[in-house]
Amino acid sequence: MDSAERRAELLPEPEPEEHRYDVISVDDHVTEPPNVFTGRIEARYADRAPRLTEDESGGLVWAYEDGEVHDAGFGAVAGRPQSAWRHEPIRYEEIRKGCWHIHARVRDMDTDLVEAEDVLEPADVDLADRGAAARHDLVNASESSVAGAARARGVSPVEVMIELSLDSRFEQLFRQPISQTSSELILAGLRHPNTVVAASDSGAHISQILDSNIPTYFLSHWVRGEGAFTWAEAIHMLTGAPARVWGLERRGVLEAGACADVVVFDPAAVGCAAPTVLNDLPDGGPRLAQSATGIDATLVNGQVVTSGGRRTGATPGVFLRAPR
Numbered sequence: 001m002d003s004a005e006r007r008a009e010l011l012p013e014p015e016p017e018e019h020r021y022d023v024i025s026v027d028d029h030v031t032e033p034p035n036v037f038t039g040r041i042e043a044r045y046a047d048r049a050p051r052l053t054e055d056e057s058g059g060l061v062w063a064y065e066d067g068e069v070h071d072a073g074f075g076a077v078a079g080r081p082q083s084a085w086r087h088e089p090i091r092y093e094e095i096r097k098g099c100w101h102i103h104a105r106v107r108d109m110d111t112d113l114v115e116a117e118d119v120l121e122p123a124d125v126d127l128a129d130r131g132a133a134a135r136h137d138l139v140n141a142s143e144s145s146v147a148g149a150a151r152a153r154g155v156s157p158v159e160v161m162i163e164l165s166l167d168s169r170f171e172q173l174f175r176q177p178i179s180q181t182s183s184e185l186i187l188a189g190l191r192h193p194n195t196v197v198a199a200s201d202s203g204a205h206i207s208q209i210l211d212s213n214i215p216t217y218f219l220s221h222w223v224r225g226e227g228a229f230t231w232a233e234a235i236h237m238l239t240g241a242p243a244r245v246w247g248l249e250r251r252g253v254l255e256a257g258a259c260a261d262v263v264v265f266d267p268a269a270v271g272c273a274a275p276t277v278l279n280d281l282p283d284g285g286p287r288l289a290q291s292a293t294g295i296d297a298t299l300v301n302g303q304v305v306t307s308g309g310r311r312t313g314a315t316p317g318v319f320l321r322a323p324r
Contacts, residue, residue, distance in 0.1 A: 009084040010096060019113050026118040027201070031076045031100040032062075034092055043161055059089025065170075078108075146174065173275060187228055189238075190218075196245050197237045204283075210288040213272040216295075220271035231267060246263070247322030260302035269294030 001264040041049040043289065062069045077085045079096035098108035109117060128237055147163075150157040164172040189195055200212045215238050223234045243252025250258045275290040291309065298306040301316040 009081060009094070010079050011081055014111060016111065017113065022115045023113055024112045024116045025109075025112075028117045028119045029075070030105070030119055031095065033100050034060075042159070048166075055089055057088060058091065060091050061089055078311070127305075149304055173277075174233065187222070187226075190228070197244050206287040207285070208288075210275050210290055212290070213290050216270055216272045216292045219265075219267075224267060224270070249323065251320075260299055262297075262299040263295065265296040266294040266296060 013241075022079070037051070038048045048065060050062045050069075052060050052272070053063045053068070055061050068175045076090065076095040076099040078099055080094075087264060096108070097104035099105075105117075109115075128302045146157045146160050149160045153160065161174060174292075190197065197214065197218055200214055202208065218238070221232055222228045240252040251261060254262070256259075271293045273293055275288050277286050278285050281287060295309065297304055297308075300314075301318070303314045303316040304312050305314050305316070306312065
């Protein structure tokens with residue numbers, strides 16, 4: 001199928017509705033505009049810049065170096081009937097313009113009565129290494145951030161990222177904080193009585209973000225490092241509190257008659273190791289992975305499922321539903 005045979009299938013424009021309350025939409029994503037790299041790459045790197053090419057179906061693919069990334073259709077399903085959702089590469093004329101064009105996006109926000117959006121990185125195009133990845137730290141303490149490395153080397157931050165990526169054959173990992181929220185505000189949020197710690201979005205974005213380390217980071221940083229919570233307070237925030245909020249009966253407590261879900265850890269060592277990239281999905285695709293440190297054993301329903309960082313093979317877990 002070539003591009004001339006493909007047919008865009010979009011839903012009709014929604015009818016305007018009465019504005020009853022203000023809406024702020026979070027965890028929104030955008031698709032890269034087709035010209036995102038045009039004119040933004042230094043001349044000496046221009047021939048290595050990602051570029052759009054067509055695959056055999058007429059869909060668009062981002063090609064770079066010796067690899068390529070499909071801009072999968074599931075990254076831009078807004079305004080499309082569910083029957084048209086697919087993983088295969090798509091074309092820009094097949095998706096709603098607000099998925100990638102800033103002015104069209106603002107018009108869509110007005111239609112949806114959305115006052116503001118918290119827009120994260122694009123959902124699908126992950127220009128990262130597809131091979132085995134290793135941890136490559138920046139050279140020294142003065143280069144502990146891209147900005148610091150740029151200052152130390154007398155070049156721009158973009159040049160540092162490009163050089164480190166090329167030198168490591170795209171095995172260099174960069175951490176991008178989603179927000180610049182101050183530690184004081186984060187701590188205030190953690191202490192709010194309605195806050196539930198340990199929810200993670202990693203399962204939805206397995207190759208883009210990795211926040212499944214929230215429990216171990218919470219313990220290592222806010223408890224052991226900062227002393228902001230006692231161990232008893234922190235453990236309750238990770239166990240009993242979420243079990244109560246989500247209605248998980250007989251969970252989150254150590255008492256007679258409760259389910260024996262237990263994590264045995266060393267307070268002096270609990271934390272998280274450096275992330276890595278694994279290519280072990282069914283189609284060989286990549287995912288981010290991060291192991292915990294200082295965890296001696298994990299029990300689920302009274303059976304040991306991990307010991308010394310290794311799985312035992314036991315699978316006593318069951319699907320839990322909150323009472324209706």
